[in-house]
Amino acid sequence: MDTKNFTIKSQEAIQKAQELAMIGQQQAVETGHILKALFTVDEEVVSYALKKVNANTQRIEQALESILESYPKVSGAGSQYLSNASQQTLVKANKYLQEFDDEFVTIEHIFLALIEGSDQVANLLKDAGVSKKDVVKAFKELRGGSRATSDSAEQQYNSLNKYARNLNNEAKSGKLDPVIGRDEEIRRVLQILSRRTKNNPILVGEPGVGKTAIAEGLAHRIISG
Numbered sequence: 001m002d003t004k005n006f007t008i009k010s011q012e013a014i015q016k017a018q019e020l021a022m023i024g025q026q027q028a029v030e031t032g033h034i035l036k037a038l039f040t041v042d043e044e045v046v047s048y049a050l051k052k053v054n055a056n057t058q059r060i061e062q063a064l065e066s067i068l069e070s071y072p073k074v075s076g077a078g079s080q081y082l083s084n085a086s087q088q089t090l091v092k093a094n095k096y097l098q099e100f101d102d103e104f105v106t107i108e109h110i111f112l113a114l115i116e117g118s119d120q121v122a123n124l125l126k127d128a129g130v131s132k133k134d135v136v137k138a139f140k141e142l143r144g145g146s147r148a149t150s151d152s153a154e155q156q157y158n159s160l161n162k163y164a165r166n167l168n169n170e171a172k173s174g175k176l177d178p179v180i181g182r183d184e185e186i187r188r189v190l191q192i193l194s195r196r197t198k199n200n201p202i203l204v205g206e207p208g209v210g211k212t213a214i215a216e217g218l219a220h221r222i223i224s225g
Contacts, residue, residue, distance in 0.1 A: 003090075003105075004074055005094075005097075005104055005105055006104060006105045006151075007104045007105065007106050007107070007148065007150075007151045007152065007153050007154060008151050008152055009041055009042050009045075009106070009152075009154045009155070010093075010104075010105050010107055010109070010110055012024065012037075012041045013034065013037040013038050013040075013041045013042070013107065013110060014034070014037070014090075014137075016036075016037035016041050017029050017033035017034045017036070017037040017039050017086075018033075018080055019180065020033045020037060021033045021035055021071075021080055022080065024068060024069075024071065024073065025073040025074060025075070025192045026071045026072065026073055026074065026160070027072075027074045027078050027079075027080055027081065028035060028071070028072075028080070028081060028082070028083040028086075029080055029081065029082050029083060029088055030071055030083045030085065030086060030121075031083070031085045031087055031114055031117060031119055031120075031121040031122075031155035032064060032067040032068050032071065032088050032120065032121050033068070033086075034063055034086060034089060034110065034114065034121075035064060035111075035114055035121050036061075038107055038110060038111055038114075039061065039074060041107075042107050042154060044154070045106075045107045045108060045111075045139075045142065045154055046107065046111050048142050049108075049111065049130075049135045049138040049139055049142070050130065050137065052134070052135075052141070053129060053130055053131070053134045053139075053186055054129065054187060055125075055130050055200055056128065057139070059128065060096050060125070061126065063124050064121070065129075067120050067121065067124065070120075072121050072140075085117060085119045086122075088113075089113040089114055089117060089118070090105075090110070090113070091108065091113075092112075092113035092116055092117075093105050093110045093112070093113040094109070095111040096108075096113070097109070097110035097215060100147065100148065101147055101149070102147050102148035102149070103148060103149050103150075104148045104150065104151055105148075106148045106153055106154055107154055107168070110141045111135065112132060112139075115131070115135060116129060116132060131212050135138065141166070141169060144166055153170055157198050161182055167195070167215055167216055167219035168219050168222055168223060169216075170219065171219040171222070171223045172223050173221050176216050176219065176220065177216075178220070179213050179214075179217035179220060180218055182213055182214050182217050183217075185210075185214045185217075186214055186221060187218045188201075189201045189203075189214060190218070190221070203215065
């Protein structure tokens with residue numbers, strides 16, 4: 001299958017799935033190999049979604065090992081191939097490009113395609129409470145509005161999620177305390193953000209003077225409209 005429009009991470013996942021099948025002396029690369037490969041090549045994307053839907057990742061991985069052991073083994077050299085279920089998974093993953101308005105097939109697309117399957121792996125995920133609707137929501141939250149427009153897409157929004165806070169989401173879920181005062185500063189920030197050019201406000205000051213309060217107040221106003 002042509003994987004030119006797959007991100008580096010998703011290509012690594014397919015290669016890793018082939019390695020796992022080879023190690024297990026299995027000729028067919030199955031969806032179980034693909035799922036384990038997703039866990040292996042990327043520690044952020046799938047784990048983030050599973051955490052968001054309150055799925056027990058450890059139990060999923062344990063059950064996955066049993067599935068991998070159940071696949072037929074072969075002796076002697078033989079060329080590897082994608083099973084029908086794996087081929088269908090990658091075809092479905094391509095279809096998510098339009099839904100996400102992406103240019104490259106990502107780890108998220110492959111994981112969603114696995115959920116939509118009808119084999120042991122899909123049943124494992126569904127039994128663990130993993131639904132397409134909830135996972136799509138989690139992935140969109142992880143991305144923060146970004147699109148997969150390069151072959152390194154996952155690394156970009158992984159870094160954003162790891163090193164930054166999404167104050168809009170925190171304000172929406174009630175995790176931010178109300179901001180008292182700071183109206184003038186917040187209005188000034190909004191004015192700068194509304195410019196066509198030179199629209200990057202910078203909050204400068206010593207620790208404790210209220211820079212975070214201004215950012216949180218801005219988030220509250222964005223959410224409240």
